[in-house]
Amino acid sequence: MMKLTEFPDAASPRRRQILEIAARLFARNGYRGTSIRDIGEQAGVLGGSLYHHIKSKDALFVELHNAALDAAERRIADAANRHVAPWDRLAAAVSTLVDIQLDPDSITLPLMNDFRDVPEDVQRQLSTRRDAFEDLFRGLVDALPLPADIDRSIYRNLLLSLINSAGDWYRLGRMTPSEIAAQINRIFRHG
Amino acid sequence: MMKLTEFPDAASPRRRQILEIAARLFARNGYRGTSIRDIGEQAGVLGGSLYHHIKSKDALFVELHNAALDAAERRIADAANRHVAPWDRLAAAVSTLVDIQLDPDSITLPLMNDFRDVPEDVQRQLSTRRDAFEDLFRGLVDALPLPADIDRSIYRNLLLSLINSAGDWYRLGRMTPSEIAAQINRIFRHG
DNA sequence: CCTACCGATCGGTAGG
DNA sequence: CCTACCGATCGGTAGG
Numbered sequence: 001m002m003k004l005t006e007f008p009d010a011a012s013p014r015r016r017q018i019l020e021i022a023a024r025l026f027a028r029n030g031y032r033g034t035s036i037r038d039i040g041e042q043a044g045v046l047g048g049s050l051y052h053h054i055k056s057k058d059a060l061f062v063e064l065h066n067a068a069l070d071a072a073e074r075r076i077a078d079a080a081n082r083h084v085a086p087w088d089r090l091a092a093a094v095s096t097l098v099d100i101q102l103d104p105d106s107i108t109l110p111l112m113n114d115f116r117d118v119p120e121d122v123q124r125q126l127s128t129r130r131d132a133f134e135d136l137f138r139g140l141v142d143a144l145p146l147p148a149d150i151d152r153s154i155y156r157n158l159l160l161s162l163i164n165s166a167g168d169w170y171r172l173g174r175m176t177p178s179e180i181a182a183q184i185n186r187i188f189r190h191g
Numbered sequence: 192m193m194k195l196t197e198f199p200d201a202a203s204p205r206r207r208q209i210l211e212i213a214a215r216l217f218a219r220n221g222y223r224g225t226s227i228r229d230i231g232e233q234a235g236v237l238g239g240s241l242y243h244h245i246k247s248k249d250a251l252f253v254e255l256h257n258a259a260l261d262a263a264e265r266r267i268a269d270a271a272n273r274h275v276a277p278w279d280r281l282a283a284a285v286s287t288l289v290d291i292q293l294d295p296d297s298i299t300l301p302l303m304n305d306f307r308d309v310p311e312d313v314q315r316q317l318s319t320r321r322d323a324f325e326d327l328f329r330g331l332v333d334a335l336p337l338p339a340d341i342d343r344s345i346y347r348n349l350l351l352s353l354i355n356s357a358g359d360w361y362r363l364g365r366m367t368p369s370e371i372a373a374q375i376n377r378i379f380r381h382g
Numbered sequence: 383c384c385t386a387c388c389g390a391t392c393g394g395t396a397g398g
Numbered sequence: 399c400c401t402a403c404c405g406a407t408c409g410g411t412a413g414g
Contacts, residue, residue: 035392048400149377154366165355186341227409239410
């Protein structure tokens with residue numbers, strides 16, 4: 001449950017600290033809702049001073065986004081690979097992604113959700129990495145014995161967008177993330 | 192398929208025209224992504240001139256949001272009420288909401304999706320109207336003969352967030368909105 | 383509906 | 399890492 005090294009490739013401890021601060025702010029307030037001055041404030045310096053560590057706000061966001069997907073992809077693949085039956089493999093992946101998305105301290109993932117908040121040229125830089133992430137789920141879904149009248153591409157998109165937007169309505173207390181995941185797996189299990 | 196009077200309570204034709212322009216821009220570019228100057232430009236005037244017709248950007252957005260939910264709620268209730276069996280009623284509601292969300296010319300609904308893009312005090316103004324909208328689906332879901340291990344509140348939230356985020360991945364061509372709706376209804380039909 | 387502006391905020395930079 | 403700025407953009411207003 002504890003995160004130890006979120007950004008292993010950070011080049012210096014100070015830079016890693018800045019990356020972690022920035023990731024938390026982006027996750028909480030979105031791309032446009034987070035200013036360079038906000039990040040500087042939490043890091044104890046003025047906004048302009050950050051440009052010693054980063055090239056631009058865009059480049060910073062892209063770096064955080066890709067590192068977050070790397071970490072998520074590793075955790076999800078590990079969880080799926082502890083099982084062999086197709087439905088079990090998907091259920092493990094869903095449960096892990098739900099955990100990541102609903103963790104209130106998650107630095108990792110809410111970055112995925114802000115796609116349309118981001119400038120268009122940044123979107124283009126992110127989309128390759130996102131496509132690769134989706135391939136993980138494509139493989140899991142393609143292995144399912146689904147009824148013939150369910151389209152696997154639609155099924156995968158529905159499932160992913162549902163999980164990625166779960167943070168919008170989830171409020172702590174009533175149910176745990178793993179109970180939410182269990183409900184999702186029940187609804188999406190067919191045939 | 193044609194929209195005739197999107198804003199029946201507009202007070203003047205010019206004001207209605209401005210509301211329609213603003214709704215389209217908010218739907219396309221989000222709350223923060225739409226400036227008062229953008230709206231003025233499309234209306235053929237300078238941004239400041241709009242303040243003869245509106246009180247503030249916030250009040251404009253709230254008005255558009257509530258009018259959009261009024262129109263959506265009417266369409267969805269009408270569609271559901273053409274049926275009696277619970278699963279048919281839900282399917283009709285889902286299909287109508289999907290149509291609204293995926294219509295590329297829709298003024299009506301993508302306003303719902305930008306919740307976290309909007310300032311907090313505006314969020315508070317919108318939430319009452321949204322809760323009432325959700326009650327429509329609450330009634331439809333509560334009438335379903337669902338398996339006992341599926342939580343109706345979670346089921347409803349998952350279904351609504353899934354439909355509301357469908358526009359994020361849907362691209363025209365491969366499938367029509369009603370085919371998407373049919374897939375959703377298949378996946379969410381149980382018991 | 384325009385002119386002309388306000389105070390605030392933004393990403394980013396030069397020069398030290 | 400700071401000082402001191404830049405050009406751009408924002409919502410909104412006074413006065414006509």
